[in-house]
Amino acid sequence: MYLDEAMELDRKVGQLLAALEADGLSNTLVVFFADNGAAHVRAKQFCYDSGLHCPLILRWPAGLPPPERLAPGRVDDRLIHGIDLAPTMPALAGLPKPPAMQGRVFLGPQREPDREFVFGARDRCDEKMMRIRTVCDRRYRYIRNCTPETPLLAPNAYKERRYPVGNLLQQLNAEGKLTPAQAFLSRLRMPDEELYALERDPHEMVNLAESPDPEHRAVLARLREVLERWIEETNDQGRFPESPEAALSPAAQEEKRQPPDRRQP
Numbered sequence: 001m002y003l004d005e006a007m008e009l010d011r012k013v014g015q016l017l018a019a020l021e022a023d024g025l026s027n028t029l030v031v032f033f034a035d036n037g038a039a040h041v042r043a044k045q046f047c048y049d050s051g052l053h054c055p056l057i058l059r060w061p062a063g064l065p066p067p068e069r070l071a072p073g074r075v076d077d078r079l080i081h082g083i084d085l086a087p088t089m090p091a092l093a094g095l096p097k098p099p100a101m102q103g104r105v106f107l108g109p110q111r112e113p114d115r116e117f118v119f120g121a122r123d124r125c126d127e128k129m130m131r132i133r134t135v136c137d138r139r140y141r142y143i144r145n146c147t148p149e150t151p152l153l154a155p156n157a158y159k160e161r162r163y164p165v166g167n168l169l170q171q172l173n174a175e176g177k178l179t180p181a182q183a184f185l186s187r188l189r190m191p192d193e194e195l196y197a198l199e200r201d202p203h204e205m206v207n208l209a210e211s212p213d214p215e216h217r218a219v220l221a222r223l224r225e226v227l228e229r230w231i232e233e234t235n236d237q238g239r240f241p242e243s244p245e246a247a248l249s250p251a252a253q254e255e256k257r258q259p260p261d262r263r264q265p
Contacts (some may be wrong), residue, residue: 013032016030017030017059026061026062026063027061027063027064028061029058029059029060029061029089029092030058030059031056031057031058031059031085031089032055032056032057032058032059033054033055033056033057033082033085034054034055035054036051036052036054037049037050037051037052037053037054038050038051039163040163040165041152041153041163041165041166041169041185042152042185045122045125046122046132046152047120047121047122047132047133047134047143048141048143048204049136049141049198049202049204050203050204051120052120052134054082056080058070058107060072067092067107067108067109067111068107068111069107069111070107078106078114078115079114079115079116079117079118079136079137079138080106080115080118081103081104081115081118081119083101083102083103084103084104084105084106084115085103086101086103087101087103087104087105088103088104088105088106088107088108091105091107091108091109091110091111092107092108096110097110102234116137117135117136117137117226117230118135118136119133119134119135119227119230120133120134120135120136121133121134121236121238123238124242124246125156126156126157126158126159127155127156127157127248128150128154128155128156129147129150129242129244130147130150130154131146131147131238131241132144132145132146132147133146133227133231133236133238134227135223135226135227135230136198136223137223138198139197139198139199139219140195140196140197140198140219140223141194141195141196141198141204142193142194142195142219142220142223142224142227143193143194143195143196144192144193144224144227145190145191145192145193145194146238147190148189148190148191148192149189150190151186151187151188151189151190152185152186152187152190153166153169153170153185153186169182169185169186170186173186181205191207191209192209193209193220193224194207194209195207195208195209195211195216195219195220195223196208197216208220
Protein backbone atom coordinates (compact mmCIF):
# COMPACT_ATOMS: atom_id res chain seq x y z
CA MET A 1 0.00 0.00 0.00
CA TYR A 2 2.84 2.38 0.84
CA LEU A 3 4.54 1.78 -2.52
CA ASP A 4 1.20 2.28 -4.26
CA GLU A 5 0.85 5.65 -2.52
CA ALA A 6 4.37 6.66 -3.61
CA MET A 7 3.51 5.74 -7.23
CA GLU A 8 0.27 7.73 -7.02
CA LEU A 9 2.18 10.72 -5.68
CA ASP A 10 4.60 10.51 -8.61
CA ARG A 11 1.67 10.38 -11.03
CA LYS A 12 0.04 13.49 -9.54
CA VAL A 13 3.30 15.45 -9.49
CA GLY A 14 3.75 14.51 -13.14
CA GLN A 15 0.25 15.84 -13.88
CA LEU A 16 1.10 19.15 -12.23
CA LEU A 17 4.35 19.54 -14.16
CA ALA A 18 2.57 18.70 -17.42
CA ALA A 19 -0.14 21.26 -16.64
CA LEU A 20 2.46 23.97 -16.08
CA GLU A 21 4.03 23.15 -19.44
CA ALA A 22 0.65 23.17 -21.18
CA ASP A 23 -0.22 26.57 -19.67
CA GLY A 24 3.08 28.14 -20.72
CA LEU A 25 4.30 28.32 -17.12
CA SER A 26 7.39 26.16 -17.44
CA ASN A 27 9.40 28.99 -15.82
CA THR A 28 7.77 28.18 -12.45
CA LEU A 29 9.89 27.22 -9.46
CA VAL A 30 8.34 24.02 -8.10
CA VAL A 31 8.87 23.20 -4.41
CA PHE A 32 8.02 19.75 -3.06
CA PHE A 33 8.01 19.07 0.68
CA ALA A 34 6.15 17.12 3.35
CA ASP A 35 4.56 18.31 6.58
CA ASN A 36 6.02 15.67 8.92
CA GLY A 37 7.96 12.45 9.03
CA ALA A 38 6.57 8.95 8.69
CA ALA A 39 3.29 8.02 10.40
CA HIS A 40 4.49 5.50 12.94
CA VAL A 41 4.90 5.26 16.69
CA ARG A 42 8.12 7.24 17.14
CA ALA A 43 7.87 9.59 14.19
CA LYS A 44 4.87 11.79 13.36
CA GLN A 45 3.92 14.03 16.30
CA PHE A 46 7.24 13.41 18.05
CA CYS A 47 10.54 15.30 18.05
CA TYR A 48 12.91 12.59 16.87
CA ASP A 49 14.53 12.92 13.47
CA SER A 50 12.08 10.38 12.07
CA GLY A 51 9.25 12.76 12.95
CA LEU A 52 10.82 16.06 11.91
CA HIS A 53 13.08 15.29 8.93
CA CYS A 54 11.07 15.93 5.75
CA PRO A 55 11.84 15.79 2.04
CA LEU A 56 12.53 19.10 0.31
CA ILE A 57 13.01 19.11 -3.46
CA LEU A 58 13.37 22.24 -5.61
CA ARG A 59 12.83 22.12 -9.37
CA TRP A 60 14.39 25.23 -10.79
CA PRO A 61 13.08 26.48 -14.18
CA ALA A 62 15.29 25.19 -16.96
CA GLY A 63 15.40 28.54 -18.77
CA LEU A 64 16.62 30.58 -15.81
CA PRO A 65 20.12 30.58 -14.31
CA PRO A 66 19.98 28.84 -10.92
CA PRO A 67 20.99 30.79 -7.82
CA GLU A 68 24.23 30.06 -6.03
CA ARG A 69 24.35 26.64 -4.29
CA LEU A 70 21.55 25.25 -6.46
CA ALA A 71 22.41 22.86 -9.27
CA PRO A 72 20.55 19.97 -10.94
CA GLY A 73 21.03 16.68 -9.12
CA ARG A 74 22.82 18.23 -6.18
CA VAL A 75 21.98 17.30 -2.59
CA ASP A 76 22.30 20.27 -0.24
CA ASP A 77 23.03 19.33 3.36
CA ARG A 78 22.21 22.69 4.94
CA LEU A 79 19.85 22.81 7.92
CA ILE A 80 16.56 24.26 6.66
CA HIS A 81 13.39 25.09 8.59
CA GLY A 82 9.95 24.83 7.01
CA ILE A 83 9.45 28.49 7.95
CA ASP A 84 12.46 29.38 5.77
CA LEU A 85 10.35 28.85 2.65
CA ALA A 86 8.10 31.82 3.45
CA PRO A 87 10.74 34.59 3.20
CA THR A 88 12.76 32.80 0.48
CA MET A 89 9.97 32.80 -2.12
CA PRO A 90 9.33 36.60 -2.18
CA ALA A 91 13.10 37.22 -1.92
CA LEU A 92 13.62 35.26 -5.15
CA ALA A 93 11.07 37.60 -6.75
CA GLY A 94 13.12 40.60 -5.61
CA LEU A 95 10.99 41.58 -2.61
CA PRO A 96 12.47 42.39 0.81
CA LYS A 97 12.04 40.00 3.68
CA PRO A 98 9.15 41.04 5.95
CA PRO A 99 10.71 42.12 9.27
CA ALA A 100 8.46 39.95 11.47
CA MET A 101 9.40 36.68 9.76
CA GLN A 102 11.56 34.27 11.77
CA GLY A 103 12.50 32.22 8.70
CA ARG A 104 15.77 32.77 6.85
CA VAL A 105 16.19 33.38 3.13
CA PHE A 106 18.27 30.43 1.90
CA LEU A 107 18.48 31.14 -1.87
CA GLY A 108 19.23 34.09 -4.09
CA PRO A 109 20.96 37.48 -3.66
CA GLN A 110 19.31 38.07 -0.27
CA ARG A 111 20.52 34.74 1.12
CA GLU A 112 21.15 34.88 4.86
CA PRO A 113 23.79 32.96 6.85
CA ASP A 114 23.25 29.22 7.08
CA ARG A 115 21.54 27.93 10.19
CA GLU A 116 23.66 26.39 12.90
CA PHE A 117 20.61 24.96 14.67
CA VAL A 118 17.06 23.90 13.80
CA PHE A 119 14.24 23.51 16.30
CA GLY A 120 11.11 21.46 16.71
CA ALA A 121 8.09 21.39 18.97
CA ARG A 122 5.13 19.26 19.87
CA ASP A 123 2.13 20.24 21.98
CA ARG A 124 -1.30 18.67 22.50
CA CYS A 125 -2.41 16.35 19.69
CA ASP A 126 -6.02 15.23 19.91
CA GLU A 127 -6.72 14.73 23.62
CA LYS A 128 -3.10 13.87 24.51
CA MET A 129 -1.54 16.69 26.56
CA MET A 130 2.20 16.65 25.89
CA ARG A 131 4.87 19.34 25.48
CA ILE A 132 8.20 18.54 23.84
CA ARG A 133 10.89 20.90 22.54
CA THR A 134 14.02 20.01 20.60
CA VAL A 135 17.08 21.55 18.97
CA CYS A 136 19.70 19.91 16.79
CA ASP A 137 22.87 20.85 14.98
CA ARG A 138 24.72 18.69 12.47
CA ARG A 139 25.98 16.27 15.13
CA TYR A 140 23.58 16.15 18.05
CA ARG A 141 19.87 16.32 18.87
CA TYR A 142 18.68 17.50 22.27
CA ILE A 143 15.08 16.82 23.36
CA ARG A 144 13.40 18.27 26.42
CA ASN A 145 10.29 16.43 27.58
CA CYS A 146 8.47 19.15 29.50
CA THR A 147 5.67 16.74 30.45
CA PRO A 148 7.65 13.55 31.20
CA GLU A 149 4.73 12.15 33.19
CA THR A 150 2.86 11.69 29.89
CA PRO A 151 4.15 8.47 28.27
CA LEU A 152 4.88 8.22 24.57
CA LEU A 153 2.03 5.71 24.18
CA ALA A 154 -0.44 7.67 26.31
CA PRO A 155 -4.10 6.86 25.56
CA ASN A 156 -5.26 8.38 22.28
CA ALA A 157 -8.63 7.33 20.89
CA TYR A 158 -7.76 8.13 17.27
CA LYS A 159 -4.44 6.30 17.29
CA GLU A 160 -5.87 3.29 19.09
CA ARG A 161 -8.31 2.93 16.16
CA ARG A 162 -5.95 3.80 13.31
CA TYR A 163 -2.42 2.79 14.44
CA PRO A 164 -2.52 -0.92 15.39
CA VAL A 165 1.23 -1.04 16.10
CA GLY A 166 0.74 1.05 19.24
CA ASN A 167 -1.76 -1.44 20.62
CA LEU A 168 0.50 -4.33 19.66
CA LEU A 169 3.46 -2.74 21.45
CA GLN A 170 1.45 -2.43 24.64
CA GLN A 171 0.36 -6.07 24.40
CA LEU A 172 3.87 -7.40 23.69
CA ASN A 173 5.32 -5.26 26.47
CA ALA A 174 2.85 -6.75 28.96
CA GLU A 175 3.93 -10.21 27.77
CA GLY A 176 7.64 -9.34 28.16
CA LYS A 177 8.36 -9.93 24.47
CA LEU A 178 9.99 -6.59 23.54
CA THR A 179 13.67 -5.80 23.19
CA PRO A 180 14.97 -3.02 25.49
CA ALA A 181 14.82 -0.51 22.62
CA GLN A 182 11.21 -1.45 21.87
CA ALA A 183 10.22 -1.50 25.54
CA PHE A 184 11.41 2.12 25.82
CA LEU A 185 8.33 3.12 23.83
CA SER A 186 6.05 1.62 26.49
CA ARG A 187 7.66 3.33 29.48
CA LEU A 188 5.17 4.98 31.84
CA ARG A 189 7.42 8.03 32.08
CA MET A 190 9.55 9.76 29.46
CA PRO A 191 13.08 10.85 30.36
CA ASP A 192 13.30 14.53 31.28
CA GLU A 193 16.00 15.02 28.64
CA GLU A 194 17.36 13.11 25.66
CA LEU A 195 20.59 13.61 23.75
CA TYR A 196 21.62 11.70 20.64
CA ALA A 197 24.80 11.67 18.54
CA LEU A 198 23.27 11.75 15.08
CA GLU A 199 26.32 10.67 13.08
CA ARG A 200 27.00 7.56 15.17
CA ASP A 201 23.38 6.91 16.16
CA PRO A 202 21.13 8.11 13.30
CA HIS A 203 18.09 6.27 14.66
CA GLU A 204 18.47 8.00 18.05
CA MET A 205 18.50 4.86 20.15
CA VAL A 206 21.24 5.64 22.72
CA ASN A 207 20.27 8.47 25.07
CA LEU A 208 23.43 10.32 26.13
CA ALA A 209 21.73 12.79 28.48
CA GLU A 210 23.12 10.92 31.51
CA SER A 211 26.50 10.17 29.93
CA PRO A 212 29.51 11.10 32.11
CA ASP A 213 31.62 11.75 29.01
CA PRO A 214 32.92 15.37 29.19
CA GLU A 215 32.10 15.97 25.52
CA HIS A 216 28.52 14.86 26.01
CA ARG A 217 28.16 17.00 29.17
CA ALA A 218 29.43 20.04 27.27
CA VAL A 219 27.07 19.41 24.33
CA LEU A 220 24.13 18.94 26.70
CA ALA A 221 24.84 22.25 28.46
CA ARG A 222 25.29 24.09 25.14
CA LEU A 223 22.09 22.80 23.54
CA ARG A 224 20.10 23.43 26.73
CA GLU A 225 21.15 27.07 26.55
CA VAL A 226 20.38 27.33 22.82
CA LEU A 227 16.90 25.89 23.35
CA GLU A 228 16.17 28.20 26.28
CA ARG A 229 17.19 31.22 24.22
CA TRP A 230 14.95 30.12 21.32
CA ILE A 231 11.98 29.65 23.66
CA GLU A 232 12.40 33.21 24.93
CA GLU A 233 13.12 34.79 21.53
CA THR A 234 10.08 33.21 19.88
CA ASN A 235 7.79 33.87 22.85
CA ASP A 236 6.92 30.17 22.91
CA GLN A 237 3.31 30.00 24.06
CA GLY A 238 3.78 26.42 25.18
CA ARG A 239 5.28 27.86 28.36
CA PHE A 240 1.71 28.46 29.50
CA PRO A 241 -0.11 25.14 30.10
CA GLU A 242 -3.56 24.60 28.63
CA SER A 243 -6.48 24.01 30.92
CA PRO A 244 -7.75 20.40 30.91
CA GLU A 245 -11.00 21.70 29.40
CA ALA A 246 -9.16 22.80 26.25
CA ALA A 247 -8.68 19.16 25.22
CA LEU A 248 -12.42 18.46 25.37
CA SER A 249 -14.49 18.32 22.20
CA PRO A 250 -16.81 21.32 21.55
CA ALA A 251 -19.79 19.22 22.60
CA ALA A 252 -18.07 18.20 25.83
CA GLN A 253 -17.12 21.81 26.54
CA GLU A 254 -20.72 22.91 26.07
CA GLU A 255 -21.91 20.10 28.33
CA LYS A 256 -19.46 21.19 31.00
CA ARG A 257 -20.84 24.75 30.87
CA GLN A 258 -24.39 23.58 31.55
CA PRO A 259 -25.78 23.80 35.12
CA PRO A 260 -25.46 20.45 36.92
CA ASP A 261 -29.20 19.78 36.76
CA ARG A 262 -29.25 20.14 32.94
CA ARG A 263 -26.25 17.92 32.15
CA GLN A 264 -26.69 14.59 30.42
CA PRO A 265 -26.60 11.62 32.80
